[in-house]
Amino acid sequence: MSNLIKTKNLCKTYVNGEVKTNAVCGVSFEIEKGEFVAIMGPSGSGKSTLMQMLGFLDRPTEGDYFFEDRNVVGFSDDELAKIRNEEVGFIFQSFNLLPRTTVFENVELPLLYFKNRISKKETERRVFEALKAVMMEHRVYHYTNQLSGGEKQRVAIARALVNNPELVFADEPTGNLDSKSGLQVMKILQQLNDSGKTIILVTHENYTSQHAKRLLKMQDGVLVSDEVIKNRLIADGESGLIK
Amino acid sequence: MDSRLRGNDIIMRFWNPIIISYKNLMATKLRSFLTILGVVIGVASVIIIMAVGRSAQALIIDQIQGVGSNLIAVLPGASNEDGPPASVFGIAVTTLTYDDLQAIRNSRRLPEIEDGAGYVSGSVSISYRDSSVNASLTGTTASYLNVEDSEIGKGRFFTEEENLNLSRVAVLGNQVAKDVFGDGNPINQRIEIGDQNFQVIGVFEERGSSAFGAQSQDDSIFIPLKTAQKNILGINHLGFIRLKVKSPDLIDSAKAGTVTILRDRHNIKDPTKDDFSVRDQASALETITTVTNALRYFLLAIGSISLIVGGVGIMNIMLIAVSQRIREVGLRKAVGAKNEDILYQFIIESATVSFVGGVIGIIFGVLISLIIALIGQALGYEWPLLISPVSILIAVVISIGVGILFGSYPARKASKISPMEALRYE
Numbered sequence: 001m002s003n004l005i006k007t008k009n010l011c012k013t014y015v016n017g018e019v020k021t022n023a024v025c026g027v028s029f030e031i032e033k034g035e036f037v038a039i040m041g042p043s044g045s046g047k048s049t050l051m052q053m054l055g056f057l058d059r060p061t062e063g064d065y066f067f068e069d070r071n072v073v074g075f076s077d078d079e080l081a082k083i084r085n086e087e088v089g090f091i092f093q094s095f096n097l098l099p100r101t102t103v104f105e106n107v108e109l110p111l112l113y114f115k116n117r118i119s120k121k122e123t124e125r126r127v128f129e130a131l132k133a134v135m136m137e138h139r140v141y142h143y144t145n146q147l148s149g150g151e152k153q154r155v156a157i158a159r160a161l162v163n164n165p166e167l168v169f170a171d172e173p174t175g176n177l178d179s180k181s182g183l184q185v186m187k188i189l190q191q192l193n194d195s196g197k198t199i200i201l202v203t204h205e206n207y208t209s210q211h212a213k214r215l216l217k218m219q220d221g222v223l224v225s226d227e228v229i230k231n232r233l234i235a236d237g238e239s240g241l242i243k
Numbered sequence: 244m245d246s247r248l249r250g251n252d253i254i255m256r257f258w259n260p261i262i263i264s265y266k267n268l269m270a271t272k273l274r275s276f277l278t279i280l281g282v283v284i285g286v287a288s289v290i291i292i293m294a295v296g297r298s299a300q301a302l303i304i305d306q307i308q309g310v311g312s313n314l315i316a317v318l319p320g321a322s323n324e325d326g327p328p329a330s331v332f333g334i335a336v337t338t339l340t341y342d343d344l345q346a347i348r349n350s351r352r353l354p355e356i357e358d359g360a361g362y363v364s365g366s367v368s369i370s371y372r373d374s375s376v377n378a379s380l381t382g383t384t385a386s387y388l389n390v391e392d393s394e395i396g397k398g399r400f401f402t403e404e405e406n407l408n409l410s411r412v413a414v415l416g417n418q419v420a421k422d423v424f425g426d427g428n429p430i431n432q433r434i435e436i437g438d439q440n441f442q443v444i445g446v447f448e449e450r451g452s453s454a455f456g457a458q459s460q461d462d463s464i465f466i467p468l469k470t471a472q473k474n475i476l477g478i479n480h481l482g483f484i485r486l487k488v489k490s491p492d493l494i495d496s497a498k499a500g501t502v503t504i505l506r507d508r509h510n511i512k513d514p515t516k517d518d519f520s521v522r523d524q525a526s527a528l529e530t531i532t533t534v535t536n537a538l539r540y541f542l543l544a545i546g547s548i549s550l551i552v553g554g555v556g557i558m559n560i561m562l563i564a565v566s567q568r569i570r571e572v573g574l575r576k577a578v579g580a581k582n583e584d585i586l587y588q589f590i591i592e593s594a595t596v597s598f599v600g601g602v603i604g605i606i607f608g609v610l611i612s613l614i615i616a617l618i619g620q621a622l623g624y625e626w627p628l629l630i631s632p633v634s635i636l637i638a639v640v641i642s643i644g645v646g647i648l649f650g651s652y653p654a655r656k657a658s659k660i661s662p663m664e665a666l667r668y669e
Contacts, residue, residue, distance in 0.1 A: 057577060057663040078581050084662075085579020092666065096574045100266050112259055113579040159578070 004068060004167065004198055005031040005054065011062035012049050023049040024221045027063075031200070033166070036193040038201045038209035038229075041218035048171065050218065051202045055088060055169045056080040068166075085113050089160025093172035095152040097144040103155050104140050107131060110163040130158040134188055150181025157188055167198045174208055186211045186235035211235055257591060264592035267564065275596065278560045282600025282645065283607060285550030286638045290608025290630065292546040295615055296539035297629040303535060305625060307528055313491045314390070315498055316522045317347075317484040317505070321515075337480040338518040341468065343508060344384070344484050350504055355497035359486040360390040363471050363478065369423060369464060370435040376422045379463045380436070382471020390487045393460060398430045398445030406467035409474065413441040417449040418461040437475055441466065494523050550641065553600065554649040561593050561653035572657050573665025586658040593650025594643050601642025605635055 010027040013020055024046040031037055041047045052058040053065065056072065065072050067087075072080065084090075089110075097106050107127045111118060118126075131137040134154035144152060153173060160168055170189060174182030190211060193199050203209050210233045217225040268275040320336035344361040347353060363382040368375050385403040387393065401412050413434065420429050429443045450460045472478050488497045498521050505519050506512075565572070572585055609630055619626030 052663045055577075057666070058661070081576065081579050081581045084577060090577050096570060096577075096666065098571060098574070100270050109575070110578040113575075113581070113584060163579075 003030045003066070004033045004035075005029075006066040007054075007063065008066075009063040010050070010053060010060050010065060012046075012053060012058070013061045022221050024053070024060075024218075027223045029216065029223065029226060031198065033198055034193070034196055036190070036199045036201070036211075036213040037216060038203060038212035038214070039216045039218060040203055040206070040209045042204055044220075045218040046221040047202050047204075047218045049221075051169055051171055051200065054200060055090060056084050081113075082115065085110060085115075086163060087166050089163065089165040089168040091153070091156050091160050091168065091170040091173045093175040095149075095156045095176070097152055097155060097159075099145065100143065102141050102143055103131070103136065103147070103158075106144060106155055107158045107162050109159060114163075126162050126164075127158075130162040131155075133161060133192075134158045148181070149177050150184055153177060153181065153185050154188065157185065161192070165197070167200065168192060170199065170201045172203055173201070174203070174205075182208070183235045186233075190235060207233075260588040260591035261595055263588060264595045267568075267592065268596065274560060278556055278596055279600040279603065281553035281556035282550070282597045282642055283553075283604040285546070285553035285645075286601045286604025286642050287608035287611065288549050289543065289546040289641075290605060290634060290638055291611050291615070292542045293539070293634045294608070294612035294628070294630045296535075296542055297631070298612075298616060298619070298627050300532070300535040300539065301627050301629060302624060303531055304528060307524060307531060313488045313494065314524065315486040315488060315494065315501065317343075317486065317501060318520050318522065319480065319483070319518070321517045321520060336518070337478070338509065339481045339484065340479065341472075341481060343505060344481065346508055347484070347486065347501055347504055348386075350500070352504065353497065353500040355488050355493040355500065357487045357489045358386045358389045359484055360384045360386045361468050361481045361484050363468060363476060363480075363482045365471070365476050367436050367464070367475065369419070371423045371432065374423070376419065378416070378419050378422075380471060380475065381463045381465050382468040382476070383465060384468050387465070390485050391460070393450065394448045395445045396448040397428075398443070400445055400465075401467050406469050409470045410467055411439060411441045411470060411474070412444045412467065414445040414447065414465040415443060416459070416461045416463045416465070417447050418459075419464050420446045436464070436466070439474060494525065498523060550645060554597070554645040557593050557596055557646060558649040558653060560596075561589060561650050562656070564592075565589065565653045565657040568657075569660060569665045572660050573662050573667075576660075576662035577666060582658040585660075586654050589654030589657050590647055590650050593654070594646035597642045597646030597650075598639070601639050604642065605638055608638070609635075 007030075008028050010024060011022065012024045013022050015021075027050060039047045039050060049058070053060050056067075056075075060073060063073075067083070072083065075083070098109070104127055107130055108123055111123050111126065128137055128140070131140060134157050136151065136154050136158060139147065139151065139155075144155065147155065153176075157173075168189075173185050173189070177185065186208065189199055189201065193213075199212070201209065201212055209215055210229060213229055213232060215225070215227055215229050216223060317339065319339040341361055344359055347356060348359045350356075361384050365380045365382075366377065367380045368377050384406055385401060388395070388400050395414070396417065398414070400414055401410065404410075405412055413436065415423070415429060423429065423434065424432070429446055432443050433440050434443060435441070447460055447465075466475070468481075486497065486501065488494050501521050502517075505521075506514075506517070509518055511517055575585060575588075612630055613628055616626050616628040
């Protein structure tokens with residue numbers, strides 16, 4: 001079976017006047033379909049930059065990035081937008097929901113940019129399915145500013161799922177949440193992984209990273225370790241306890 | 244994919260950004276209001292200026308045509324078509340005579356001419372009993388009534404026999420009659436013009452003044468042409484001739500025929516040596532139209548400047564909106580919006596702002612034009628309300644155009660934002 005993601009010597013260098021900063025350098029690894037990978041490191045370690053490159057939000061300055069055996073380094077803005085639109089879902093620390101809009105409008109957003117637009121009926125079916133997966137179907141027509149932080153993040157997860165992506169990126173998804181809501185989110189991510197989705201989780205918390213199956217540790221822009229997590233934590237969002 | 248869905252696609256492509264921009268506009272009501280106000284003022288001023296300009300032009304042209312669009316004037320002395328004739332400068336030119344008039348009236352070569360009248364004028368003092376009044380004197384032929392479409396209020400106008408017999412009869416303009424006789428009946432009263440006795444035989448209906456050229460009939464006293472020439476002014480020539488043409492479309496051939504007859508009578512072989520000139524209303528109308536058109540376009544240019552100012556306002560607000568919504572742009576790109584999707588969204592948003600401003604501007608523009616017309620009419624002018632559908636269409640197109648033009652720079656800026664930087668932006 002081929003790899004979902006394969007990177008070779010991935011580098012991102014920022015040039016600020018005379019000073020060159022290597023945010024990420026020489027990172028090579030492979031991720032297969034169905035994995036749950038946590039990328040961990042302190043702030044400034046380059047983990048966010050790595051995720052942005054893996055998530056097609058940014059281009060590497062050096063190296064190769066194969067996604068489903070396609071080298072995407074030379075892809076145009078529009079080609080990258082198409083991959084983000086059809087094959088990837090994003091969950092952010094600060095939710096990034098649109099203000100003054102309903103839950104429905106936020107979740108349907110990726111579908112609005114589909115190249116071949118789907119019918120209104122199909123859009124509704126998908127939005128409700130995604131909201132059901134995060135137990136938010138009772139809030140479909142609420143405005144996003146009426147929701148709690150945990151609810152907002154669940155809506156954001158629904159938005160990441162609505163295009164039925166292969167790969168879901170979660171960038172510090174529990175960072176702005178209380179521990180109970182955070183566990184709920186981790187539980188949903190684990191359930192998604194159980195159903196076959198590949199999850200890449202970026203976090204600086206050791207505790208959160210222990211919910212994944214594999215741990216990549218970053219420091220000073222370099223990959224320092226790559227190990228399988230033994231005794232991974234299983235989140236139980238209902239009780240807030242860990243089994 | 245069936246074609247119905249494709250059609251939906253096109254509608255949705257525009258509908259979504261319109262809904263999005265509506266929400267964004269409602270979220271910042273005061274700012275949106277001020278932005279829209281700029282466009283409202285621009286569009287309204289363009290519409291008002293176009294309407295007022297057209298109405299004023301129509302008013303002016305109507306006044307000129309009121310003098311008679313089927314009249315030709317024959318003036319003594321040469322002049323080119325554009326400049327004024329010599330007599331305007333007070334130079335007496337004696338080349339035009341009563342016989343010229345009769346020749347034109349009686350010519351078989353000029354079937355277009357319905358009638359013609361000769362005129363001389365001067366300024367006299369009129370005495371009645373102990374009082375005296377200054378008035379302008381017009382000596383004319385009996386055909387005056389027909390040529391000028393005038394109506395006698397009391398009594399009668401003089402006849403051609405009275406003209407040829409140098410009868411001392413007078414017809415008073417309405418205002419002159421009031422000045423001399425007050426409420427009394429002037430008919431058959433004797434007055435003195437200069438030192439000669441005249442019998443008043445009629446009084447004109449009040450006519451009102453015309454805006455251009457002809458002096459008011461109300462302020463004038465009318466006596467037979469020959470009487471005025473021989474007894475009062477001591478001259479043999481005519482001040483000018485007016486010819487009434489059967490219909491306005493015969494004016495050109497009537498002018499040509501008149502010129503031929505007069506050259507023949509005056510033995511002129513070389514057209515540049517003409518000692519008379521023939522004019523009609525059309526050339527005056529053309530001049531006036533050219534001048535008023537120039538004024539209208541000048542005003543329109545000024546009005547357009549306010550529209551441009553409104554456009555700059557839109558650009559300013561859109562630039563602010565782009566930087567305030569940079570995270571939204573980042574998110575949309577993260578979930579798959581292409582650069583052009585973002586570009587369209589912001590352009591449609593600014594076009595929506597300017598379109599709404601345009602529609603409100605049209606409503607205000609029409610209302611204010613209507614009020615101006617009503618005020619004009621209340622002041623006694625025949626002020627028509629002229630708002631052409633074309634000007635409204637132009638206003639709508641221009642206002643949307645301004646939105647697209649001034650929105651495209653901020654929209655381009657937004658579309659170029661990298662999604663990563665936009666999401667990182669705090």
